[in-house]
Amino acid sequence: MKKRQSIFVLLVALVLVMSLVVVGHGQTKKPVKLKIGLPGSYDVTSKDIIDKFIATHPHINVEIQEAPWGDFTSKIATQIAGNTMPDVWFQENAVILGYGQRGVAEDLAPYIARDLNVDEYIDGLFSARTPEGKVWGVPHGINPVALAYNKTVFEEAGVPFPTDDWTYADLIETAKKLTVKEGDEPKRFGFIGAYAITNGWFPWIKQAGGSALDETKTKSMFDDPRTVAGLKQLRQGIEEGYFTNVDFNKAHGGDLAVFASGKAAMHFMQYSLQVNMQNQFPDTDWDVVKMPKAVNGERYVPMVGNTWLISSRASKDAKEAAWEFLRFYLSDEVQDIVAASGSTLPVKKSAYAVVENAGTKPLNKKAYTEGIAEGGVTLDENATWNEWRLLVQQQVNESVVHGKISVEEAAAEIHKRVQAVLDENK
Amino acid sequence: MNKRTPLFLKLLLYVLLIAGAVVMVFPFVWMISTSLKTVGAIAEMPPRIIPKPLDFSNYETVWNKVNFARYTLNSFIIVGLDMVGALISSSLVAFGLAMFDFKLRNVIFVVMLATMMVPGQVTMIPTYLIWKQFRVLDTWYPLIVPSYLGGAFGIFLMHQYMKSLPKELYESAVIDGCSPPGIFFRIYLPLSKPALSALGVFTFMGVWNNTVGPLIYLQTRSKYTLPLGLLFLKSENVNQALMMAGAVIITLPVVIVYLLAQKHFVQGIASTGLKG
Amino acid sequence: MHNQRHWGYIFTLPFVINVIVFLLFPIVFSAYISFTQYDLFNPPKWIGLTNWINVLKKQEFWLSMRNVSVFALIFVPIQTALAFLIAFLLNQAALRAKSLFRLFYFLPVVTPWLAAGVVWSWMFNYQYGVINWFLGLFGINPVNWLYHKSWVVVITSIALVNVWKGMGQSMVILLAGMQNVPQEVLESAQIDGASGWKQLTHIVFPIVTPMVYMVMILSTISAFQAFDVFLGLFGGITTGISEQVMVPNLTIYRDSFLLFKMGPASATAWLLFFVILAITLFQRYFEKRWVHYE
Numbered sequence: 001m002k003k004r005q006s007i008f009v010l011l012v013a014l015v016l017v018m019s020l021v022v023v024g025h026g027q028t029k030k031p032v033k034l035k036i037g038l039p040g041s042y043d044v045t046s047k048d049i050i051d052k053f054i055a056t057h058p059h060i061n062v063e064i065q066e067a068p069w070g071d072f073t074s075k076i077a078t079q080i081a082g083n084t085m086p087d088v089w090f091q092e093n094a095v096i097l098g099y100g101q102r103g104v105a106e107d108l109a110p111y112i113a114r115d116l117n118v119d120e121y122i123d124g125l126f127s128a129r130t131p132e133g134k135v136w137g138v139p140h141g142i143n144p145v146a147l148a149y150n151k152t153v154f155e156e157a158g159v160p161f162p163t164d165d166w167t168y169a170d171l172i173e174t175a176k177k178l179t180v181k182e183g184d185e186p187k188r189f190g191f192i193g194a195y196a197i198t199n200g201w202f203p204w205i206k207q208a209g210g211s212a213l214d215e216t217k218t219k220s221m222f223d224d225p226r227t228v229a230g231l232k233q234l235r236q237g238i239e240e241g242y243f244t245n246v247d248f249n250k251a252h253g254g255d256l257a258v259f260a261s262g263k264a265a266m267h268f269m270q271y272s273l274q275v276n277m278q279n280q281f282p283d284t285d286w287d288v289v290k291m292p293k294a295v296n297g298e299r300y301v302p303m304v305g306n307t308w309l310i311s312s313r314a315s316k317d318a319k320e321a322a323w324e325f326l327r328f329y330l331s332d333e334v335q336d337i338v339a340a341s342g343s344t345l346p347v348k349k350s351a352y353a354v355v356e357n358a359g360t361k362p363l364n365k366k367a368y369t370e371g372i373a374e375g376g377v378t379l380d381e382n383a384t385w386n387e388w389r390l391l392v393q394q395q396v397n398e399s400v401v402h403g404k405i406s407v408e409e410a411a412a413e414i415h416k417r418v419q420a421v422l423d424e425n426k
Numbered sequence: 427m428n429k430r431t432p433l434f435l436k437l438l439l440y441v442l443l444i445a446g447a448v449v450m451v452f453p454f455v456w457m458i459s460t461s462l463k464t465v466g467a468i469a470e471m472p473p474r475i476i477p478k479p480l481d482f483s484n485y486e487t488v489w490n491k492v493n494f495a496r497y498t499l500n501s502f503i504i505v506g507l508d509m510v511g512a513l514i515s516s517s518l519v520a521f522g523l524a525m526f527d528f529k530l531r532n533v534i535f536v537v538m539l540a541t542m543m544v545p546g547q548v549t550m551i552p553t554y555l556i557w558k559q560f561r562v563l564d565t566w567y568p569l570i571v572p573s574y575l576g577g578a579f580g581i582f583l584m585h586q587y588m589k590s591l592p593k594e595l596y597e598s599a600v601i602d603g604c605s606p607p608g609i610f611f612r613i614y615l616p617l618s619k620p621a622l623s624a625l626g627v628f629t630f631m632g633v634w635n636n637t638v639g640p641l642i643y644l645q646t647r648s649k650y651t652l653p654l655g656l657l658f659l660k661s662e663n664v665n666q667a668l669m670m671a672g673a674v675i676i677t678l679p680v681v682i683v684y685l686l687a688q689k690h691f692v693q694g695i696a697s698t699g700l701k702g
Numbered sequence: 703m704h705n706q707r708h709w710g711y712i713f714t715l716p717f718v719i720n721v722i723v724f725l726l727f728p729i730v731f732s733a734y735i736s737f738t739q740y741d742l743f744n745p746p747k748w749i750g751l752t753n754w755i756n757v758l759k760k761q762e763f764w765l766s767m768r769n770v771s772v773f774a775l776i777f778v779p780i781q782t783a784l785a786f787l788i789a790f791l792l793n794q795a796a797l798r799a800k801s802l803f804r805l806f807y808f809l810p811v812v813t814p815w816l817a818a819g820v821v822w823s824w825m826f827n828y829q830y831g832v833i834n835w836f837l838g839l840f841g842i843n844p845v846n847w848l849y850h851k852s853w854v855v856v857i858t859s860i861a862l863v864n865v866w867k868g869m870g871q872s873m874v875i876l877l878a879g880m881q882n883v884p885q886e887v888l889e890s891a892q893i894d895g896a897s898g899w900k901q902l903t904h905i906v907f908p909i910v911t912p913m914v915y916m917v918m919i920l921s922t923i924s925a926f927q928a929f930d931v932f933l934g935l936f937g938g939i940t941t942g943i944s945e946q947v948m949v950p951n952l953t954i955y956r957d958s959f960l961l962f963k964m965g966p967a968s969a970t971a972w973l974l975f976f977v978i979l980a981i982t983l984f985q986r987y988f989e990k991r992w993v994h995y996e
Binding site for chain 3: 439443446447449450451452453454456457460515518519521522523525526527528529530531534536537538539540541542543544545547548549550551552553555556572574575576579581582583586587589590591606610620621623624627628631635666669670673676677680681684685688689691692
């Protein structure tokens, strides 16, 4: 605590001195106040970044607004209604798209065109771009999925490790091979039957050649037989017992614990979870390869992420200051810090060396970085994503997870409901 | 149950009470047990009730992660002020509703009940707008002032309690020449000790556990309350043991307050020697 | 009742101020919003009855009202009866370790859902849960408590967990109420040889009826606003809680803070309000038949 305080005092002094120097040179920028919203506080956004920004931008008077991550939603909603929101903050990318539609977010396309060399960034920089070309925000970080495997399990079973060339058929075959039962009691599963969107039903429908929405994000694709086929494969794995089921996962401490303890051999794991693995299961011997290839030979790597936005109601000066902050966030220096955190991937290519050479488990981080370069896809996000994906999840739970209704019935129901949401919000 | 109750019936009663108690207590015990586990022991199957090894470092970690002393102090100040306000204002209003027959009595009573029926999610934002108009965002006022104006739960509780006190109490006091405030302070308030201590426990619990209010109204970290501070634990991908250590820390003060209040809410007329 | 009427106004003044300053506007505001399209950012746009009609046309609304009614129907009587019985037992002079029991039976009230949710969903686990294991000892087939095909099973399970959670609070209120029962009356009843049951129904219950009435009203209101218990057991609104077991407060929360559709959220809230109000007034109408005020 004390250390922090003294660093803070030092920084303040530094800021004062620097501003005096600047004033002395007569090239002052107009002082401006900038309110930055930080959900999850410095646990999610490194304090280093904020401190460095304050130190290097003396004319910007920064006010940090923190809130716990999970409860930020209701806080920011209230603030928006009361017109007391910060000038710049971040939330899930899909939420930002909704903000864009409602006018909350400033279109950053002109700023990017003016100040950024987009070649220095991966495509993920434009996660928040609409088909019409508006850009409602820039990534706080990107979180893709890769195929994680428990090396110990593979070695014990004498099965070769997965490779980047795997298809989903290979995954299913190997999962069957690795499944061990003692009588009726499952001892070990081949694969974690996750059913959330990012590492569950979405990759399964993509690999079968289906999708959630069409390219214009205005039509439901749940009537596409390929989409249904993908869901059925996931259901089949769970039903026939070579993928874990929800009861097993919950009773054994959740997906990560099941995977880490070797009760399941493979798992579609999000990049950020490596931090949890390091903290909670440091002894597990594991690595990752790229997501398996789809039936059409393509690779689809689902990615989610948080996105910074600038409030459209901020003053002109505050907007510029906020953009100044985002430019700083997208600079080499800061993107390296983001990379080093391990909890999310930066969008600047220069920072990838830091990621790939981190030397922590999983060693093959290229499965993530090259994975998104090759086939990074968002979860068909659009302005109504939050609404329609809940409807999908409900039906996926009923059919794929709990088997209360057939996958076909569920898909038909999903198609009807999702299309209604899309039509309603045209 | 008295001396003539047959032994087997007594035994049966104790067995049932104990069995019930086990179900009631189990999640609490699990919470404490998990908070004392090392990372490796959390997912252990079958789980141990008494962890091996016992690990107190989770508490240390939580302690260091949040500005503990400061938040705890803040929480106690807010809770203290709220308890004073809620106890006084609720019993005042309840006394008024219970003892006097005035035109709007029924209306006020139903309005009081009705305020509990509107889901908080739709009144949260307009309430925020009111406090914004008063220019007191990022202060404790929104968390404290309403207690002094009587909440529905407290008024209802005190009202029901006062109504079940013998009404001769009031009448004889009037004959003795006591004014209504005098009757309230000298007779009804002291006699309402059981209900007041119950209300005290509930107010403490409600305010102490309130995270929505502080979350919305407070901006500056030094003004945060303990439960709000502990919510930050969830932001990080912390393990279950740490979360439970946080949960235990929030829960313990409530348990202590309950234990302190317990002997008061089970000690009413019977022990003050008044008869109906 | 007394004729010094002005005193009634003086004593209730704090609450009247509360209503005028802090409660009236939010209520009027949310009523107004229910007739508008409002996304928290752009100014509300008047659209008349559209939200109300849309909500009433939605299957989800009727399912959620059905669920919450059954939930209340199970929760309220069980919790009230159990709280009364346990308060009565824990108020017995002859009972040993009373304070300890009183603590134990209150602990669920203070146990955070964070812990309680984990434990209960673990106990309810279909294949690996303690409850099904226990039933198995008697040869009873496992039941999928939280994800059963039949919504009645699921709602019942959740309502019982809510009884577990809420019973202690009602117990404390009733315990406080029971202190109004003069010990001498109980003692003389015992000397006259009144059985425990007779004491309970003839002496204690009548005196405590105002508190029993309160417990019933409060648990009815809280049952219709059930929220935490669902999130605790299902782990959050975004996990896709089945429409078959949804309750109104979940949809209100989702519509307002996840989807930013304050109009439908407010309309649902008001429909729920009217249901609760009707039931409470109904309970109040019968109050005089069984509640004895001194």
